[in-house]
Amino acid sequence: ALMACTGIDNIAEAITLLELNNWDLVAAINGVIPQENGILQSQAAAETAAVPPASSSSSSSSPSSSAFCPVLPSRHIVERQSRMLNFRVEYRQRTVEVVVEEGSAVGEIKQILETELQVPVSKMQLKGWKSGDVSDSTVLRSLHLPKNNSLYVLTPDIAPSHDSCLSSLAYGECHPVFFIGSLEAAAQEAFYGKARDRKLLAIYLHNDESVLSNVFCSQMMCAESIVSYLSQNFIAWAWDVTREANKARLLTMCTRHFGSVVAQTIRTYKTDQFPLLLIVMGKRTSNEVLNVIQGNTTVDELMMRLMGAMEIFTAQQQEDIKDEDEREAREMVKREQDEAYQLSLEADRKKREAQEREQAEQLRLQQIQKEADDEKEAIRLSLEHALPPEPAEEGGELISKLRIRTPSGEFLVRRFLGSTKLQVLFDFVASKGYPLDDFKLLTTFPRRNITQLDPDSSLLEAKLFPQETLFLEAKE
Numbered sequence: 001a002l003m004a005c006t007g008i009d010n011i012a013e014a015i016t017l018l019e020l021n022n023w024d025l026v027a028a029i030n031g032v033i034p035q036e037n038g039i040l041q042s043q044a045a046a047e048t049a050a051v052p053p054a055s056s057s058s059s060s061s062s063p064s065s066s067a068f069c070p071v072l073p074s075r076h077i078v079e080r081q082s083r084m085l086n087f088r089v090e091y092r093q094r095t096v097e098v099v100v101e102e103g104s105a106v107g108e109i110k111q112i113l114e115t116e117l118q119v120p121v122s123k124m125q126l127k128g129w130k131s132g133d134v135s136d137s138t139v140l141r142s143l144h145l146p147k148n149n150s151l152y153v154l155t156p157d158i159a160p161s162h163d164s165c166l167s168s169l170a171y172g173e174c175h176p177v178f179f180i181g182s183l184e185a186a187a188q189e190a191f192y193g194k195a196r197d198r199k200l201l202a203i204y205l206h207n208d209e210s211v212l213s214n215v216f217c218s219q220m221m222c223a224e225s226i227v228s229y230l231s232q233n234f235i236a237w238a239w240d241v242t243r244e245a246n247k248a249r250l251l252t253m254c255t256r257h258f259g260s261v262v263a264q265t266i267r268t269y270k271t272d273q274f275p276l277l278l279i280v281m282g283k284r285t286s287n288e289v290l291n292v293i294q295g296n297t298t299v300d301e302l303m304m305r306l307m308g309a310m311e312i313f314t315a316q317q318q319e320d321i322k323d324e325d326e327r328e329a330r331e332m333v334k335r336e337q338d339e340a341y342q343l344s345l346e347a348d349r350k351k352r353e354a355q356e357r358e359q360a361e362q363l364r365l366q367q368i369q370k371e372a373d374d375e376k377e378a379i380r381l382s383l384e385h386a387l388p389p390e391p392a393e394e395g396g397e398l399i400s401k402l403r404i405r406t407p408s409g410e411f412l413v414r415r416f417l418g419s420t421k422l423q424v425l426f427d428f429v430a431s432k433g434y435p436l437d438d439f440k441l442l443t444t445f446p447r448r449n450i451t452q453l454d455p456d457s458s459l460l461e462a463k464l465f466p467q468e469t470l471f472l473e474a475k476e
Helices: 002-006 011-020 025-030 041-050 106-117 183-191 213-220 224-233 244-258 260-267 299-386 422-431
Strands: 084-091 094-101 125-127 148-154 200-206 234-240 276-281 288-293 399-405 411-417 439-443 467-474
Touching: 084 106, 094 106, 106 125, 106 148, 148 183, 183 200, 183 234, 183 244, 200 299, 213 299, 224 234, 224 299, 234 244, 244 260, 260 276, 260 288, 276 299, 288 299, 299 422, 411 422, 422 439
Parallel strands: 084 148, 200 234, 399 467
Antiparallel strands: 084 094, 125 148, 200 276, 276 288, 399 411, 439 467
């Protein structure tokens, strides 16, 4: 019915549209049809019910699309429904739920968060986008987001509030620097960079109700050796589980990122066993908790357990670095091979194009030469046909017999009337393929250039009588 009413011809698209509208046909139609043809749900229901059933006489005919659609009167105008997106945004120990239209910009989410978190937009970094960082002007629709999304806020320029567990550690100038952001962001920072840059994740769980908290914070976590070692080798992240609500949120986060075993491990510890320091190592398939350090420890024991975790981590890291280096080397070889192949293809293409250009040029020159040869041949034939007939050897008239040696050594022999003009001689020579534009006609002795004489003068006047031997010479 939806496809018939809206003209959608893709069944998958129709099903998706119905799912987005909780299988409400009228809402789905309102989301597709133009605004001026929209219908109010209550009116549509009423008017749909008012449509009389088809009579038996018409049941045998092909059903029209209108038989399956609610009446859409143009007088009822409603706005087209916009898809709503849900965002669960984490900031330190708070979670804010934000619901906006997909036509909204990222900056509008930040403005809502500014009101909820009391954090200026200018100091706020909104992270967790699957497509990477986005600008405030980016329209959510362009990101093709699912209905439910999780983000987190970072504020590097804003110090943590003093009601958090970090205040318990600030008993001196020497104290750990904790990662400011969600647990997911801290795990991302620790585990998912290049192998050489990865670190262990130290999760500090504070509980004000434990008698060990004050001593652990002031003597263990603020010891210079511990602070230095944590800073160099760990990403430290802290959470206060004093309140049950905070603890419940932590367990949810741990289950999501590390699995139910970690969450169950934390549940087993009683209040007087806190604070806890969980040492987590990122692995290919899952994250692993290497150690859980309880509050009743000493600086030396704490350092030894941190170093033990580092030893395990370093061994794993060396394997990861080796694997990563080998993978990058393979990828480098493949890239070089691909580049060499592309260069080879490019060289072949250029060579082929050069050959094609050369062949085209040769064809062009051959065509020009052919046209020139055809033109010369046409002129030669024309001259040959225009020559007067060769006079008989004894006809009673003055006859001049000429022998003309060609550059190839052959002789052209012909009789002419003594009164014949030199131009006829020149035409005869040209008709044999030796145009006077390219050749000179010379006497042997004395050497004279006949082609420089007046072409209208006769053979007698040129003293080419009664016989003469001439030769052709190519002009320089």
